[in-house]
Amino acid sequence: MEADAKPMKLGGRLCCVCNQRRAALKRPKTLEQICRECFYAVFEEEIHQVILENKLFKPGERIAIGASGGKDSTVLAYVLSELNRRHNYGLDLFLLSVDEGITGYRDDSLETVKRNELQYGLPLKIVSYKDLYGWTMDEIVKMIGLKNNCTFCGVFRRQALDRGAALLKVDKVATGHNADDIAETVLLNILRGDIARLSRCTSIITGEDGPIPRCKPFKYTYEKEIFMITLGCQSLNELSTYAYFKKLDYFSTECIYSPNAYRGFAREFIKDLERIRPRAILDIIKSGEDFRIATSTKMPEQGTCERCGYISSQKWCKACVLLEGLNRGLPKLGIGRNQGLNSDAKKDIKKDDRTKSIESKQCGSLEF
Amino acid sequence: MHLMLEFGGGLELLCESVKVHNVNVDMPKGADKLTMKDLLAWVRTNLIKERPEMFMKGESVRPGVLVLVNDCDWELSGQLDTTLEDKDVVVFISTLHGG
Numbered sequence: 005m006e007a008d009a010k011p012m013k014l015g016g017r018l019c020c021v022c023n024q025r026r027a028a029l030k031r032p033k034t035l036e037q038i039c040r041e042c043f044y045a046v047f048e049e050e051i052h053q054v055i056l057e058n059k060l061f062k063p064g065e066r067i068a069i070g071a072s073g074g075k076d077s078t079v080l081a082y083v084l085s086e087l088n089r090r091h092n093y094g095l096d097l098f099l100l101s102v103d104e105g106i107t108g109y110r111d112d113s114l115e116t117v118k119r120n121e122l123q124y125g126l127p128l129k130i131v132s133y134k135d136l137y138g139w140t141m142d143e144i145v146k147m148i149g150l151k152n153n154c155t156f157c158g159v160f161r162r163q164a165l166d167r168g169a170a171l172l173k174v175d176k177v178a179t180g181h182n183a184d185d186i187a188e189t190v191l192l193n194i195l196r197g198d199i200a201r202l203s204r205c206t207s208i209i210t211g212e213d214g215p216i217p218r219c220k221p222f223k224y225t226y227e228k229e230i231f232m233i234t235l236g237c238q239s240l241n242e243l244s245t246y247a248y249f250k251k252l253d254y255f256s257t258e259c260i261y262s263p264n265a266y267r268g269f270a271r272e273f274i275k276d277l278e279r280i281r282p283r284a285i286l287d288i289i290k291s292g293e294d295f296r297i298a299t300s301t302k303m304p305e306q307g308t309c310e311r312c313g314y315i316s317s318q319k320w321c322k323a324c325v326l327l328e329g330l331n332r333g334l335p336k337l338g339i340g341r342n343q344g345l346n347s348d349a350k351k352d353i354k355k356d357d358r359t360k361s362i363e364s365k366q367c368g369s370l371e372f
Numbered sequence: 373m374h375l376m377l378e379f380g381g382g383l384e385l386l387c388e389s390v391k392v393h394n395v396n397v398d399m400p401k402g403a404d405k406l407t408m409k410d411l412l413a414w415v416r417t418n419l420i421k422e423r424p425e426m427f428m429k430g431e432s433v434r435p436g437v438l439v440l441v442n443d444c445d446w447e448l449s450g451q452l453d454t455t456l457e458d459k460d461v462v463v464f465i466s467t468l469h470g471g
């Protein structure tokens with residue numbers, strides 16, 4: 005871009021904060037040129053400010069960090085334990101992971117999480133599908149076959165995280181969703197015409213009416229910066245290639261077997277925009293925030309599942325319907341419009357018909 | 373010109389799972405320097421064995437791929453116009469969802 009400046013490469017330009025060290029990074033948010041040392045300090049301070057301004061935590065709270073072994077949640081575990089110590093948040097922090105039971109898939113990332121447990125001294129809880137549901141994902145796939153509208157991943161994973169959080173008796177779950185993730189979700193909700201989820205997906209705290217609220221301390225943090233943090237930190241840099249490449253951040257509830265192509269396109273589009281105008285990511289989030297749902301849009305009524313007690317707007321929660329199908333050897337049960345089990349309990353929800361069927365809420369459904 | 377190239381974030385899988393490549397790259401004919409633009413063309417021809425679209429878009433890297441030259445964000449050194457020198461270290465890391 006600024007061709008004149010390029011002979012400076014070796015000497016480099018100076019950091020705009022300390023004016024002493026060579027700049028190592030151009031911050032996407034501000035276009036500032038900053039050295040590594042100042043960047044770490046600024047990065048952590050910004051997260052601290054986000055936590056304070058949004059009142060994400062209260063002293064004495066127990067907080068589970070949704071830990072996938074990927075870079076976002078690993079950096080989150082690092083930053084939160086650091087800030088908790090430095091600023092005396094008074095939080096009890098835990099790591100919470102989900103093991104879907106997929107041979108050769110989660111092993112590496114669970115190893116990363118176990119290393120985090122030692123490095124940051126945070127107790128780790130791993131909840132497995134096998135324990136929670138009696139089925140591993142491998143067994144489910146054997147039963148239902150691979151198809152591209154899998155409903156299991158999103159439903160089971162979201163619930164597994166909640167159940168793990170309940171076992172840990174935590175007050176809140178913090179996840180590593182970053183600004184890029186949220187901008188992508190805003191776009192996808194627009195593309196799908198899902199205005200109800202559009203404004204919800206930008207909230208920094210969600211589920212305050214549910215059993216366990218979730219929060220996203222990295223809501224305003226660019227993915228690029230999270231990467232730069234991992235690069236500079238030896239322990240973070242050890243993240244396994246596999247977790248990196250597959251980007252197994254399962255709290256996006258992405259399907260493991262058939263990643264959502266639509267989402268991939270939205271991601272790429274956002275990265276294209278970012279290259280032209282880095283602020284685009286924050287602006288998309290802002291747009292999402294400023295959408296206000298017309299009050300006439302009714303949200304589903306929240307009740308609890310008669311079978312397992314999980315929140316549900318139906319008689320049985322989606323996981324229980326899916327499990328019933330699996331256990332009876334009718335894996336299609338609960339998939340599609342004829343929900344059978346819940347048909348007598350259908351609530352009068354004046355919404356697009358699709359929201360009643362699980363099928364519409366496929367893997368990667370767009371809330372966190 | 374001798375360079376050390378490092379691939380991460382899954383990009384190494386596009387070059388036979390080798391993360392670090394010590395390579396010799398000649399300057400383009402008639403040129404008196406080697407730029408990142410030249411290097412990318414060279415990498416695509418000589419190192420990338422599969423799915424080049426995961427690595428490049430047009431003549432640059434795919435958006436979402438971070439590039440560091442001697443530990444510095446290449447956005448500070450002029451991206452494609454960055455002039456490389458002997459023994460430079462260039463790192464490519466994908467931040468994108470893999471496939």
Ligand SMILES: [Zn+2]
Nearest residue numbers: 019022039042
């Ligand atoms: Zn500095």
Ligand SMILES: [Zn+2]
Nearest residue numbers: 154157259260
């Ligand atoms: Zn799935």
Ligand SMILES: [Zn+2]
Nearest residue numbers: 309312321324
């Ligand atoms: Zn249930």
